[in-house]
Amino acid sequence: MQTQRIVNVGVGGQGNLLASNLLGQAALDAGLPVVVSEIHGMAQRGGVVESAVIIGEAKSPIVSDAEADIIVSFEPVETLRILNKAHKNTLIITNTRPLPPFTVAIGQAAYPAPEDSLAYIRRKVKNVISFDGQDLAEQAKNPLSLNMVMLGALFAAGNLPVPVKSIKKMIKANSKERFLAANLQAFDLGFAAAGGQ
Amino acid sequence: MDKLLTPGGGKTELLLGNEAIVRGALEAGVAFATCYPGTPSSEVPDTLYRLRKAEPDQVQYYFEYSTNEKVAMECAAGAAVAGLRTLVTMKHVGINVAADPLMTLAYTGVNGGMVILSADDPSLFSSQNEQDNRFYARLSGLPMLEPSSPSELKEATKHAFELSEKLTVPVMLRTTTRVNHAREAVKFAKLPKAKTQVEFKKDPFRFVTVPAVSRQLHLRLLKVYEQAQAISEASELNQVIGRGKLGVICAGVAANYVFDALNDLEATGKVKVLKLGMTWPLPEKMILKFLKSCDKVLVVEELEPLMENAARALAQENGVKVKIAGKGPKLFSRAYEFNPRLVRDVIGHYFGLKYKATKPLDLSDQPALPGRPPTLCPGCPHRATYYAVKEVVGTNAIHPTDIGCYTLGMLPPISMADFVICMGSSVSSSGGFARATGQKVVSFIGDSTFFHSGITGLVNAVHNNHNFTLVILDNGTTAMTGHQPHPGVDTEKIGDPTTHVDLEAVVRSLGVTHVTTIKPLKVKASVEAIRAAVEHEGVSVIISQELCPLFARRVAPKSRKPFEVRLDKCKGHLDCVKKVACPAMFVEDGKARINPLQCIGCALCAQICPENAILPVKAEA
Numbered sequence: 001m002q003t004q005r006i007v008n009v010g011v012g013g014q015g016n017l018l019a020s021n022l023l024g025q026a027a028l029d030a031g032l033p034v035v036v037s038e039i040h041g042m043a044q045r046g047g048v049v050e051s052a053v054i055i056g057e058a059k060s061p062i063v064s065d066a067e068a069d070i071i072v073s074f075e076p077v078e079t080l081r082i083l084n085k086a087h088k089n090t091l092i093i094t095n096t097r098p099l100p101p102f103t104v105a106i107g108q109a110a111y112p113a114p115e116d117s118l119a120y121i122r123r124k125v126k127n128v129i130s131f132d133g134q135d136l137a138e139q140a141k142n143p144l145s146l147n148m149v150m151l152g153a154l155f156a157a158g159n160l161p162v163p164v165k166s167i168k169k170m171i172k173a174n175s176k177e178r179f180l181a182a183n184l185q186a187f188d189l190g191f192a193a194a195g196g197q
Numbered sequence: 198m199d200k201l202l203t204p205g206g207g208k209t210e211l212l213l214g215n216e217a218i219v220r221g222a223l224e225a226g227v228a229f230a231t232c233y234p235g236t237p238s239s240e241v242p243d244t245l246y247r248l249r250k251a252e253p254d255q256v257q258y259y260f261e262y263s264t265n266e267k268v269a270m271e272c273a274a275g276a277a278v279a280g281l282r283t284l285v286t287m288k289h290v291g292i293n294v295a296a297d298p299l300m301t302l303a304y305t306g307v308n309g310g311m312v313i314l315s316a317d318d319p320s321l322f323s324s325q326n327e328q329d330n331r332f333y334a335r336l337s338g339l340p341m342l343e344p345s346s347p348s349e350l351k352e353a354t355k356h357a358f359e360l361s362e363k364l365t366v367p368v369m370l371r372t373t374t375r376v377n378h379a380r381e382a383v384k385f386a387k388l389p390k391a392k393t394q395v396e397f398k399k400d401p402f403r404f405v406t407v408p409a410v411s412r413q414l415h416l417r418l419l420k421v422y423e424q425a426q427a428i429s430e431a432s433e434l435n436q437v438i439g440r441g442k443l444g445v446i447c448a449g450v451a452a453n454y455v456f457d458a459l460n461d462l463e464a465t466g467k468v469k470v471l472k473l474g475m476t477w478p479l480p481e482k483m484i485l486k487f488l489k490s491c492d493k494v495l496v497v498e499e500l501e502p503l504m505e506n507a508a509r510a511l512a513q514e515n516g517v518k519v520k521i522a523g524k525g526p527k528l529f530s531r532a533y534e535f536n537p538r539l540v541r542d543v544i545g546h547y548f549g550l551k552y553k554a555t556k557p558l559d560l561s562d563q564p565a566l567p568g569r570p571p572t573l574c575p576g577c578p579h580r581a582t583y584y585a586v587k588e589v590v591g592t593n594a595i596h597p598t599d600i601g602c603y604t605l606g607m608l609p610p611i612s613m614a615d616f617v618i619c620m621g622s623s624v625s626s627s628g629g630f631a632r633a634t635g636q637k638v639v640s641f642i643g644d645s646t647f648f649h650s651g652i653t654g655l656v657n658a659v660h661n662n663h664n665f666t667l668v669i670l671d672n673g674t675t676a677m678t679g680h681q682p683h684p685g686v687d688t689e690k691i692g693d694p695t696t697h698v699d700l701e702a703v704v705r706s707l708g709v710t711h712v713t714t715i716k717p718l719k720v721k722a723s724v725e726a727i728r729a730a731v732e733h734e735g736v737s738v739i740i741s742q743e744l745c746p747l748f749a750r751r752v753a754p755k756s757r758k759p760f761e762v763r764l765d766k767c768k769g770h771l772d773c774v775k776k777v778a779c780p781a782m783f784v785e786d787g788k789a790r791i792n793p794l795q796c797i798g799c800a801l802c803a804q805i806c807p808e809n810a811i812l813p814v815k816a817e818a
Binding site: 087112 | 209211322345346374375376378379380381382450452453454456457460536537538539554555556557558559560563564565566567568569570571572573574602605609610774775778779780782783784794
């Protein structure tokens with residue numbers, strides 16, 4: 001089977017590691033070979049957090065530059081920063097709601113206009129899906145469910161070998177009772193936003 | 198029941214590498230485990246701790262967070278010498294701390310199986326260096342296993358216990374970040390009943406290492422080494438995969454990159470691989486046979502060229518003319534971790550194999566991006582302590598610092614970190630800086646780090662009449678690595694049966710006469726106390742006591758009362774943003790603003806605002 005290399009990127013606290021873990025468990029549930037990798041420690045204090053899910057026969061737990069098949073980015077500036085992992089046919093799914101780093105807050109750096117960033121990405125990469133995922137998470141009544149929104153979009157557009165029922169099973173198994181309905185709704189909203197039916 | 202405690206075999210679960218180590222240890226009947234936490238090893242002890250706490254009736258092992266790695270190693274040594282199966286875990290630099298007991302424990306050996314985890318960190322994701330701990334196997338003479346993936350890691354851990362008991366010496370399990378922090382399907386075997394109590398049989402001519410005994414023990418170790426080498430030659434962990442006249446020698450995570458590369462390069466039938474899982478002692482006969490069967494050999498190993506140099510020496514000794522390469526220009530670097538593309542490029546280049554790789558995007562016209570370095574959390578009390586110290590000493594004092602979240606104080610606008618090399622170095626180096634310069638020295642250390650290795654430095658400073666102020670940032674936990682307990686933790690709050698050790702009492706008992714405990718979020722009082730400490734001639738200590746907010750949220754939850762900037766009062770000085778730089782703050786139209794979702798209401802900014810424009814968010818009418 002074709003190996004699929006998926007990179008999830010976001011900011012500490014956005015739930016990116018959980019998204020990768022759930023996707024890994026769903027792949028295993030579907031009987032597919034899978035490797036997940038993540039970075040812990042210093043990187044979690046508000047820094048950039050990156051994880052990878054590799055579905056298929058490949059053994060390597062990480063994705064090299066220019067070799068991601070899919071990039072799921074939880075924050076627009078981080079989409080720009082991770083472009084080194086993309087090639088021209090990489091599918092990029094990006095949240096458009098900015099989460100400016102404190103370097104911007106203290107005036108050390110400027111935050112690029114989201115529409116300019118998106119235009120730049122579209123010039124470099126053919127397949128780009130963008131939407132305000134944070135807005136969808138808020139619609140689902142759990143602002144922390146952005147990771148579920150992004151997973152939904154990945155399942156709609158990513159042509160994954162993992163069935164939706166496997167990921168929903170893992171969302172159910174790993175959500176606290178009071179967040180479950182919101183998480184599933186967030187997944188569905190993300191799924192619809194990325195053109196899934 | 199937690200999946201890791203599943204008593205039967207057969208089940209397959211997606212496990213983090215570090216969870217796989219735990220399952221492997223459980224399947225080996227581990228009875229005793231110690232550690233000092235440190236990325237990328239921390240989830241091993243954290244999982245052992247969590248399981249024991251959640252299901253005390255289901256676990257058979259004793260577990261402790263020790264005060265440092267040397268203590269962890271020695272405590273584990275006691276249990277293993279007595280005869281229990283024992284696990285001790287640490288990050289690579291932790292082995293430096295534990296190197297003293299390690300070197301001589303190799304001489305005495307152990308009775309129960311003892312496994313020492315060294316979790317290395319190539320590319321320094323969370324470390325101060327990327328030293329290659331494979332040297333420690335060579336230095337100590339102990340066997341070393343280097344699995345490539347979580348599933349191999351579980352098997353290797355289990356195997357290491359058996360190997361250790363067979364050879365009667367500890368066995369080192371060496372991992373790297375990408376193995377510790379990968380997840381993969383791992384198949385469970387059943388859990389045995391562990392032997393948890395033994396009677397110690399005295400044997401002073403083996404375990405009391407006076408020179409006359411150790412002279413014999415060194416010979417014993419050399420004999421063990423020979424046995425271990427014979428095992429390595431026959432071990433299933435070491436094997437030749439594939440066929441061809443070109444050869445690759447590899448181990449650890451790099452083996453995965455090699456197999457993926459050979460697949461991409463369609464090199465099956467041309468390149469064979471000697472994959473080593475037991476990397477010390479090296480299976481020299483096996484390597485020699487491999488070298489003789491190849492026209493050209495590439496050694497793929499991260500960091501130092503240890504296997505490469507061994508292969509070269511074997512070839513030279515035996516007159517084998519095969520070309521051997523590894524490190525060098527257009528080949529591999531001794532710095533940083535590898536990745537699949539790099540390994541494929543080097544293998545392709547060295548063996549002349551073609552591959553059409555995807556082209557990187559041209560990003561030369563990419564606009565400048567704002568940096569996103571890790572930063573202290575909103576409401577972190579360290580920020581308040583740094584602010585108060587700077588109010589007193591300005592920017593001319595020297596600030597030796599230490600290892601923990603507070604190392605982030607090096608970044609602007611705090612910029613209060615001048616020197617850090619290892620755990621505890623803040624305290625000891627302060628004396629050197631103060632005497633060499635005559636400048637004011639105010640150093641910083643966390644509470645866990647102080648218990649780890651600050652105490653001896655402080656005794657030294659008192660005894661030798663040094664002159665500096667040490668600030669102990671006491672947030673009640675080991676925050677950086679994931680809120681592990683330490684001797685100063687409030688044991689009642691976390692519901693542990695361990696004993697609380699009072700930090701201030703320890704500091705006073707070391708002979709420090711000027712000791713003040715402050716609450717850093719009370720800015721004015723803190724500044725006054727720090728001023729008095731800094732003016733004190735000799736050693737003074739400030740204990741800055743406030744729970745880590747992330748930890749407090751779990752153990753002592755309080756309702757959050759966020760603050761806001763009253764725009765009618767704010768005159769746009771932006772002192773708050775410039776001096777405090779809390780990630781909950783941002784600037785809009787020249788005025789400071791606070792994100793109410795991030796603000797935890799620590800009130801630091803409110804106390805420094807010259808207009809008193811920062812006030813609690815008004816309850817909605």
